[in-house]
Amino acid sequence: MHSMKNKAFTILLVEDNGGDVEMFLRTVEDELPRADDEQVELVIAARAEGALKLLEERQIDLVLTDVRLPGMSGIELLQHIQARDRRIPVIMISWVDMVDTAVEAMRCGAFDYVTKPFEKLDLAARIHRAMRISEIMFRYEPPQEGEERPFKDLIGTSPAIHNVMALIEAAARVQSTTLIIGETGTGKELIARAIHERSAERDGPFQVVDCTSFSEGTVDSELFGHVRGAFTGAIADKLGLIERGIGGTIFLDEIGDLPLPLQTKLLRVLEMGEVRAVGSVHQKKVSARFIAATNQELTEKVKRNEFRKDLFFRLNVMAIKVPPLRERTQDIPLIARHFMARFSREFDKFVTDLHPSAVTELVAYSWPGNVRELRNVIERAVMLAKGDRISHDDVVSLLQFTDQSRRIHTDDYLSLPYAKAKEKVLEDFSRRYIKSKLDHHQGNVTHAAQEAGLPRPYFHEIMRRYLKDEK
DSSP: OOOOTTSOEEEEEEOOOHHHHHHHHHHHHHTOOOOTTOOEEEEEESSHHHHHHHHHHSOOOEEEEESSOSSSOHHHHHHHHHHHOTTSOEEEEEEGGGHHHHHHHHHTTOOEEEEESOOHHHHHHHHHHHHHHHHHHHHOOOOOTTOOOTTTTOOOOSHHHHHHHHHHHHHHHSOSOEEEEOOTTSOHHHHHHHHHHHSTTTTSOEEEEETTSOOTTTHHHHHHEEOTTSSTTOOSOEEOHHHHTTTSEEEEETGGGSOHHHHHHHHHHHHHOEEOOBTOOOOEEOOOEEEEEESSOHHHHHHTTSSOHHHHHHHTTEEEEOOOGGGOGGGHHHHHHHHHHHHHHHTTOOOOEEOHHHHHHHHHSOOTTHHHHHHHHHHHHHHHOSSSEEOHHHHHHHHHHHHHHHHHHHGGGTTSOHHHHHHHHHHHHHHHHHHHHHHHTTTOHHHHHHHHTOOHHHHHHHHHHHSTTOO
16 A cells, blocks of 8 residues: 655656756745655656656656646646556646646646746645645555455544544443434444444344434334324334344434433333333333434533433443544545445446545535535536546536535524534524414414424424514
8 A cells, every 4th residue: 555654755747947847846845835754755857758667667646747848748648647547646837828728637637737937835835735635545545356344334544533443343342322423424323333233233133213203192102112002093013113123233313302201211221121112011121232323412402401311321331422524534535435436336337536636625625414415425426427537527516516505594503513503593493484384374373283293282382482582
């Protein structure tokens, strides 16, 4: 594997003008930002043919080439480099009156272009960006044929994701509840499944319980089951979701949204290892691993008496905090390439690479939707790709569409911390929704509640909470 440690970063400059070579050397020495222990080695060739010979003889991490060279042109050199190793970023150098040629070279695979006469700071900034992208591109090694990844879809080399992987292994070895904390789209269910697959319960079921999906009147029955005749419409016994997970793992997704009365019953299940179906007088033993996940600050909910403190401590025996994608940007190219390969197979398309400048855009984006959003962008990019490479323009157009669509709805909340922003969005939605139903039914609470599909007491409680300041 190509490594940047304990070696110089090698830049190949292909330029036949001595004055421009001198200018480049001074820029690298005087202006290029780098760590104290980072060594940069400069290799110079006057012709493209000499550059190709150097590429055969040694490892080159970045190439800068003039568009106009004696003999083989810079564009032809770019094509040779692309055929040899697409991971090497190539920066094209042109005069101002040749910018169209340089831009066309970018469409053919060049990473960037600079124009003569050079502006030293601009040149240094572009080289620095290309160096960082080169490091990222060479860090990724696709699995060999037949080789399995230790964590399948959990991809990354960053310290943050390695810490998560270590916690997964530790959680799987002990029989205790686990709480996975992370923003929406960070892969909490993926982590829960990874724990299950490494645990003693791996041969049992992996039962997902989505705590946001229950309607007010059915949540008891859905979780704990019911016996025949327990209520109107209970014409047969029904197993609850928790009972279906016996012998395996029960994944309580978005546990922060579980209503308080159900929190009490869940606590009993965790502490006593027993479950009782609605309408039954008998307890049934539950032997299973429990994993919960949330995108909320449960400690804040505990302070507001919206989440039971004893349940929080019972769940929080082993906690795994999943970092958002913006905090592990070095993993973005790896994850993007993983999804690119996956969707290429699914769509039966020959898309094998990402343009280096497309990688730059992916790394620079903030990814509020995390890995899920990245997956969706790469899926669409593979679908739309016209050749064997996802281009810079493909990525930019998809990110701009995603960002503009989100901005319409979220400008008011972007300055807030995540938990506060989500709370404000939900408050605004609840207020507008309840008010619109009341307005439609001229203030008749019973009719408004019926249309909303909510019990009248619950509808009234939402009114009291969100419309208390309405005149």
